[in-house]
Amino acid sequence: MRFVDVTGSREAAGRSIRLLDMARRLPQLVRRSLGLAWRVDRPATVGLLACQTLSGVVQAMGLLAISGTLTALLSSGDVLHRLVQAWPSLALLAGAAAVRAVLGITVSWLSSRLGPLMTREAEQMLLDGCTGVELCAYDEPDFNRDREAADRGAQVTGDLINEGQDLIASAASFLAGAVVLAGVHPVLLPMLVAASLPQAVAQVSAARVRYLANLRSNGDYRLLAMLRWHIYTKDAADQIRAGTMAGFLSGRYRQTVARINREDRAAADKGARMSLAGAACGGLGSAIVWAAVVGLLATGRISVGHAGTAVFALQTVGQSVRGLVSIGSRAMRTGLYMDDWTRFLDRAGGFRMRRGTCRPASPERIEIEAVCHRYAGKGGDALANVSLTLRRGEVTALVGYNGSGKSTLSKLACGLYLPTEGRVLWDGTPTGDADPHALWQHVALVPQDYARWPLTVRENITLGQPSSRGDTAVREACEAAGADEVVDKLGAGLDTLLAREWLNGEELSGGQWQRIALGRAFFRQAGLLVLDEPTANLDPRAEYRIFQRLRDLARDRIVLLVTHRITNVAVADRIVVLDEGAVVQEGTYQELARQPGLFRQLLSYQVTSDADDEKQPGPGLRRR
């Protein structure tokens, strides 16, 4: 059981991390991190840049002060005279150190302020991106994989500001040291950079190895997240216990963790070997540079004071080159994750809603014309050549076996899916040409798996869009759905929070939740009401009330009802029977009940099972 990256495109991207590639992309990364920082907090971004620039300048001044101090101290004359001569340089040195310390603290304060803001902003942008994709995106494995990768990218966005800042600091420090070193003797700087190259190559290679290992474990990380969710949330807690599944699930978890650990260990070992080889070559290179300094001093090409300055400058430049490479490779890895995030935002996984701009009115007629629909990755059509007209004032019922395409057809009527072939027309406008949000203003949908929002009852009914009539409208909708009885028993009425796990929250039964879900559909003044198995969890009295109300509701809207309760579909003006994605019968209850066909078959099963129920006393009756 493993999630698989079908295209392998991310692995290919990971393999492309090379030193030159990194050098090319680092400025991009810094720019991108600064761009996001600018978006969330401009003064802090300006402050950061100013502090870093100042810090580099101060460091260069400090190095020059070292040169001045050493030259003064090593010159001839008595000690007091030499100290007096060295005094201004010493003061500059101390001042530079103090200013750098203050700047360092300011930089870390500003970075810690910006980092979390950037992460939250990146998450928000991702959420906005997700709500703007076509519903069919969720049926595509690639979309789900890209979305999860983008989520990880959003999480690490905040790290990039620290890494970006460290990079700028190392670059400033490198520049300061390089200027001073080049002043001491021009041969030293290129020698030092050449000596640092092996370490740079090793560090980048090690970062690539770690990123690729992480990429290979990506599917396993997703699996762990899924298992964790099922193991520790309430949803399946009863079934894990009653089904004694705990051992099986944690065994699966352990197996997956073991796979990740194996990958991690192999990457860590390989990375360490690379770093060791790089460090050995780097050490040899450094020894050559130091030997060059000694050679220059011995041959009188540089003074003792300059040699002392070279020592400090070499240390500074060496440290900053190592910093540039190690932070650079870390930033590169973060950048690859961030690439996943930006790529997702740019294309919304390739599923951004791009429909028309027509703003349809509340529909009088919905015409479904020769519609075929095929889900992603499926070999056959869920709907094949379906034609149907839904009219305001009518209740149309869809019936058929499981998987016959009823829910798919209802979602096409709502414009949630666009048909792969054929058209769905709202008063003549194809759903693909309409502004989707304007179209959904006219839709009230109770799907089979309705959401149980952890919000108050009121918000669960209004979906955060209260009407001008306030609670009166909410109460009317509750009454229509039979949810008034539920609300009356709740401690805080409409203000009750429907989330048991939170303080003062309440839990509802399955049927009570269904009444709330119906209440929210009745509250919405929408021209199309779609009820998919609206009474599956209701008791017979509540079910009776709902079906009684349907006729009233249909007076000024189109009602589409999907149900397996065949005896109840008599309420519908028209019944459409689906079988394997095709319409096989259409007519009134009386017409279809008389004709031989699937409807009569379905009806006979239900009537027989109802009659059997009547004949066979329940267990309680038998006991008596």
Ligand SMILES: Nc1ncnc2c1ncn2[C@@H]1O[C@H](COP(=O)(O)OP(=O)(O)OP(=O)(O)O)[C@@H](O)[C@H]1O
């Ligand atoms: N999101 C999806 N991705 C892929 N296939 C899907 C998806 N939703 C439904 N299907 C497939 O489409 C076909 C029709 O499903 P649909 O949910 O429309 O049937 P239904 O008649 O509503 O079934 P039921 O009575 O069980 O609710 C089924 O074969 C199902 O497997």
